[in-house]
Amino acid sequence: MNTVKLTINGKQYEIEKGTFVLKACSDIGIDIPTMCHDERLVPSGSCRLCQVEVEGWGKLHTACTTQVKEGMVIHTHSEKVVKARQDLLDMLISNHPLDCLTCESAGACKLQDLCYEYGITEGTYRWEMSKPYYDDTNPFYTFDASKCILCGLCVRVCDELQGTNAIGFENRGFETLVATPFGEGLENSTCVSCGNCVSVCPVGALEPRSKMKFRQWEIETTRTTCSYCGVGCQMDLKTKNNRVVGVEPAFDAHNEGLLCVKGKFSYNFLSHPDRLTMPLVRKDGVLVETTWDEAYNVITSKMKQTKEDFGSDSFAGLTSARCTNEDNYMFQKMFRSTLGTNNVDHCARL
């Protein structure tokens, strides 16, 4: 058999060999807190919040890096474990600004959620906070080291998934900082602004810049398909008051939580003042606003006249590789069925 028998929180389970304890628990519905774990990455065990007690193993072990073994007896929420998590959260929050009132990530912050869950109201460690470091040289997102909990997700995503390696850890111990090589700032790094680091930051350290202020709980999300290249990444549009204010990648799709700079950040064209809002017709050589009714009349009377005078093949249409299947279907149907010609093409070759 390729499975092992073990006990978790007093219940017996049979689990596939090689499975990490964190995954095993998550599969059976036990929620273990973690801030550095990501299914797509090599487990790092850096935040240590997923620690569990294994009977007879002495100290606590991080569930994300420990594989299941025959006969293990695991406690995920014992008094000892909960105390350890509380201590860790206390340490983190002691070196974290308590600016949740103004923090953009409030409501979507794992540190906030876990402090709430574990009853941590303030940090009890009194020492000097980490030196402030702020990088606002990237046009799409900012980095505030004072909010960084050093989970390493951004660094690992940039390395393991995106393959760009623009950021890494600098210094050691309490001085540790996520930074670009030689501290030259994101602007002068190899960063390609994909924002895949921003998408995984569990706190407010990496923040997308948004043209509109919003609170996370005011947001509605809509799953859709990116409209740029043919990869067709799945993503969630975040909207408030009929306006797109942000984009999050879908993790359960072929793009596996990744986007590029255009998909992640280039959505402001939607609400740009240059958008066409009314039909236009040319009058005395100039395009002027008109009603749909008039625009349709101009088009259809010209269509009828052209068909009568010159026949169906005097029409030609360029349909669009940017529009939906349904739009394209209707376009070619209009040309073939209504106008009677196969003169339909598009920019597949460009």
Add this chain to the structure above:
Amino acid sequence: MTNSIQEIKGTDAMFIIGSNTSENHPVIGAIMKQAKKAGAKMIVADPRRIEMAEYADVFLQLKPGTNIALLNGLMHVIIEKGLQADSYIDEKTENYEELKRLVKDYTPERVAEICGVDAQDIIDAATIYGEAGKAGIYYTMGITQHTTGTHAVMSISNLALLCGNVGIESAGVNPLRGQNNVQGACDMGGLPADLPGYQKVFKPEVLDKFQDSWGSKLSNKVGLTITEMFKAIEEDQVKFLYIMGENPMVSDPDTNHVRKILDHVDFMVVQDIFLTETAEMADVVLPAAAFAEKDGTFTNTERRIQRVRKAVEAPGEAKADWIILMDIMNRMGDETRYLNPAIIMEEIASLTPSYGGVTYKRLETESLQWPVPDQNHPGTKFLHKTAMARGRGLFMPVEHVESAEITSDEYPLILTTGRILYHYHTMTMTGREDGLNKLAPSSYVEINEASANKLGIENGDRVKIYSRRGELETTALVTDIIEEGVVFMPFHYTEGKANILTNSAIDEIAKIPELKVAAVRVEKA
């Protein structure tokens, strides 16, 4: 793509040719880098030392317009070394002897000379591809935008068949499609010879089916391609041009010529989300809803049919494209009303065998890649698993032919064009994003250090570029990622628009213009 994006992770070797993947398909580029890290080999062939080249085991910096010679050279080495898939060739292909005879003359030394690469690199690349159990080829417009584009695609198919890489997982022939729904636009019959699902307009049984469904008389005459439409406008055969969501004034070759044509056409309707360079020339402009403002589906490069969902209202009186078209059809006498795009998809599915099992209901819970012939079919991860579409894979050996335009004393450099990471196509969307404009503000030309030095050009200098079709001014970006004799321009920008210079000579089979090779002269402005 014959295969799927996620399958890249399982491949033994990737051959990337004519694709600047990390800039034009960034997420696929990232997945390729992940595969490389996990141990797959990578071969990159491109006229520029693009980012993917940094990851490659072998990088072939070939001269623009020499893809076929290179591919033939690789096949020559594979056969010479006996790395071809003999039993696969016997069982699943035909015309192998002809291929063998043709590539015999493409020795690494001769190909090295034509392509401007090292003979040993050709041997190394061929060995990697030939020895790999599962190898995928990934290409884009660097292969197709040549007067020999179709032949280059055939060469790619030859190479894949030679090593048994068609019809297996994590391999295949994989064009990475540039536009979000270029696959879908083709699938839906946005082509002059094809009704939805590539059903030919000249086949009586096809025409009967659509005539019955639509209740109208259809033409069985193959229509015009873009290039032919433009010619027909010049010759007063086409009077009425309707453009939906395209901007040929920026995207098409030989801009001056395009302008003349759009000026000449009797009546033009443009339906778009912005007043594009093309819309400015229209008689009627119709405001359309953008992707976030409507429901529908896009079909991605791996044939995956995915939902587009309305998240916000369209601005002002803008309407979804399908509604505008339906309104016009209704006013022209076709009474059919569709309540929503889901109903249109029902009609598509009823008429298009490869979309036969697609419904909006299924798309809520399933991810479907065509062909999906019926309701119970799970979709198709990779093509040609049991047999090739035509029965046996046909080798189509082709010779290397020079580009339509070659360099001369007056135009001594080759201009090649492409996209960059920070902009998309004609910039109607990305050009309105402050951050992107900050990162990539204006047009430029990449020129090799030595070429620049000879012309007295320094990095950042303003330069003039001339071709047989026009001239423009832009900024020089002096670099070592491109070789002497070749210059590169992104085609996005309206100011310093690369397509003023490009050649509209086309591939006779696919009618694709040779945007990747034009002869030019560069001077300090």
